[in-house]
Amino acid sequence: MAPLPISSIRVGKIEDVQELIKSKPNKVPERFIRDANERGGLVSLKTHFHQPIPVIDLSELSKPHTNDDFVFEILKLSQACEDWGFFQVINHGLEVDVVDDIEKVAKEFFEMPLEEKQKYPLEPGTVQGYGQAFIFSEDQKLDWCNMFALGVHPPSIRNPKLWPSKPARFSESLKGYSKEMRKLCKRLLTYIAISLGLKKERFEEMFGEAVQAVRMNYYPPCSSPDLVLGLSPHSDGSALTVLQQSKDSCVGLQILKDNTWVPVLPLPNALVINIGDTVEVLTNGKYKSVEHRAVTNRERERLTIVTFYAPNYEVEIEPMGELVDDETNPCKYRSYNHGDYSYHYVSNKLQGKKSLDFAKILN
Numbered sequence: 547m548a549p550l551p552i553s554s555i556r557v558g559k560i561e562d563v564q565e566l567i568k569s570k571p572n573k574v575p576e577r578f579i580r581d582a583n584e585r586g587g588l589v590s591l592k593t594h595f596h597q598p599i600p601v602i603d604l605s606e607l608s609k610p611h612t613n614d615d616f617v618f619e620i621l622k623l624s625q626a627c628e629d630w631g632f633f634q635v636i637n638h639g640l641e642v643d644v645v646d647d648i649e650k651v652a653k654e655f656f657e658m659p660l661e662e663k664q665k666y667p668l669e670p671g672t673v674q675g676y677g678q679a680f681i682f683s684e685d686q687k688l689d690w691c692n693m694f695a696l697g698v699h700p701p702s703i704r705n706p707k708l709w710p711s712k713p714a715r716f717s718e719s720l721k722g723y724s725k726e727m728r729k730l731c732k733r734l735l736t737y738i739a740i741s742l743g744l745k746k747e748r749f750e751e752m753f754g755e756a757v758q759a760v761r762m763n764y765y766p767p768c769s770s771p772d773l774v775l776g777l778s779p780h781s782d783g784s785a786l787t788v789l790q791q792s793k794d795s796c797v798g799l800q801i802l803k804d805n806t807w808v809p810v811l812p813l814p815n816a817l818v819i820n821i822g823d824t825v826e827v828l829t830n831g832k833y834k835s836v837e838h839r840a841v842t843n844r845e846r847e848r849l850t851i852v853t854f855y856a857p858n859y860e861v862e863i864e865p866m867g868e869l870v871d872d873e874t875n876p877c878k879y880r881s882y883n884h885g886d887y888s889y890h891y892v893s894n895k896l897q898g899k900k901s902l903d904f905a906k907i908l909n
């Protein structure tokens with residue numbers, strides 16, 4: 547995936563949010579203040595009383611496929627993917643140490659002095675390094691977030707200059723974590739295949755050597771959370787995304803359902819999974835990538851660690867034949883190369899589900 551021509555991109559000064567709040571400004575700088583139509587929006591209050599995002603128990607899915615519990619959980623999974631595009635998984639079997647450790651090193655990374663973090667800069671037009679991605683003009687609003695993103699797998703997408711030497715355990719920890727996340731994504735894709743009535747290896751066989759990237763998002767507290775956004779609304783370009791929220795995380799992630807922003811309440815030891823654009827295309831829209839965003843908190847910081855899992859850049863993507871029917875369910879997306887989609891995705895600002903227009907067949 548070729549980088550964008552950096553010289554043509556003028557992004558103006560991108561202030562580091564952690565540094566900004568150290569000076570305790572009495573007003574949020576203009577560049578972070580969202581237009582009225584982007585702020586707040588309708589937020590569902592229902593979630594304050596019950597938990598609407600489906601919860602999938604992976605221990606039920608470890609049972610023999612003929613077991614009623616397995617079948618019941620697969621049905622729940624299929625409903626979750628169809629109706630929400632999001633679900634949380636519990637009893638995922640990930641070692642506590644692996645999960646805790648990445649959180650610790652990520653925290654240590656963001657707590658380092660700015661000069662240290664700036665040794666790994668995210669250059670305009672790229673998506674790896676420390677800073678803000680998806681900024682393409684001087685008047686584009688900024689997210690109330692510092693992020694650090696790295697390509698992890700295959701090793702050819704790694705930029706070794708951006709893998710930090712401090713904290714000392716960072717690289718080891720990230721490699722160990724990514725290995726476990728890769729296993730989890732492969733496992734989830736087998737269940738998703740089964741839930742669609744496909745053979746369980748269907749996605750893996752198609753994906754080749756899957757691309758995997760990690761993005762660590764650090765949202766400092768904001769004195770006027772209603773004026774800013776932690777992360778702009780978007781859907782993920784991946785096939786599947788796994789989001790880990792730090793132990794003491796407050797609510798921050800919101801998903802757009804029926805025109806309402808629904809907060810995702812963090813569950814202890816759970817991971818949030820969402821369907822990315824690639825699975826939406828492969829399933830001909832049966833499972834949808836859902837628009838989501840992050841909001842900030844007046845008093846509390848928030849840290850999330852996000853894994854994007856996607857097909858190899860060489861792979862041709864199109865709705866799977868099994869899920870298309872010329873009469874009853876015609877093909878809604880054209881065929882394209884996943885490397886081209888990745889390039890398209892990272893070359894445009896985050897703007898809801900706009901990226902997918904790349905693939906939609908418009909009638």
Ligand SMILES: COC(=O)C(/C=C/C1=C(C)CCCC1(C)C)=C/O[C@H]1C=C(C)C(=O)O1
Nearest residue numbers: 673679695696697759783784854856888891
């Ligand atoms: C800041 O980065 C992102 O939010 C992001 C980028 C992911 C990537 C890297 C950090 C390294 C190279 C590969 C890749 C583009 C995946 C979001 O990624 C989405 C977009 C696509 C496409 C995807 O698969 O995940």
Ligand SMILES: O=C(O)CCC(=O)C(=O)O
Nearest residue numbers: 761763798799840850852
């Ligand atoms: O931090 C969050 O809650 C959301 C992160 C996210 O959507 C992303 O990094 O793609």
Ligand SMILES: [Fe+2]
Nearest residue numbers: 780781782838
């Ligand atoms: Fe996302």
